[in-house]
Amino acid sequence: MYNREKGKVETLMSKKIFTDKEIEILSKNKYVKSVSIKGITYSDEFKRIFIAENENGKLPREIFEECGLYVEILGNERINSSGKRWRATYRKNGVCGLQDTRKENSGRPSEKELSIEEKYDRLKAQNNLLKAENELLKKVEMLERGLIKKKKK
Known part of the structure; x- marks a missing residue:
């Protein structure tokens, strides 16, 4: 868990919490749609680049680094699980499956x-x-x- 007073990151059930500085750094990357202390949303373009490069033999870590995404901040577990999820979605639904279809990037259904x-x-x-x-x-x-x-x- 992130301790704001100490400025330290502590892990909670192996989920890395981003510091304010890390959020600021990640937010500046063109392949990042949004970042919170608990999660990150990547652009559809980045997901397509990831799949193309991965199919050409590049490792997930290499792809993230080449796109200016800091592996030290994100952590290997988050990178590997994102890659695994995107590859499975791509195999099942093709490029269209990689698109973020959430309305306003909120996974909640409309309560109207x-x-x-x-x-x-x-x-x-x-x-x-x-x-x-x-x-x-x-x-x-x-x-x-x-x-x-x-x-x-």
């Missing part, structure tokens, strides 16, 4: 109460999606039946 019209519009959109899914499934089933009938002949 929806009006009757907004609720109705959402239900209508959901209904249309389900209808389209059903139509697609019917077409797939028809194709499969057609293939099955052709094989029997």
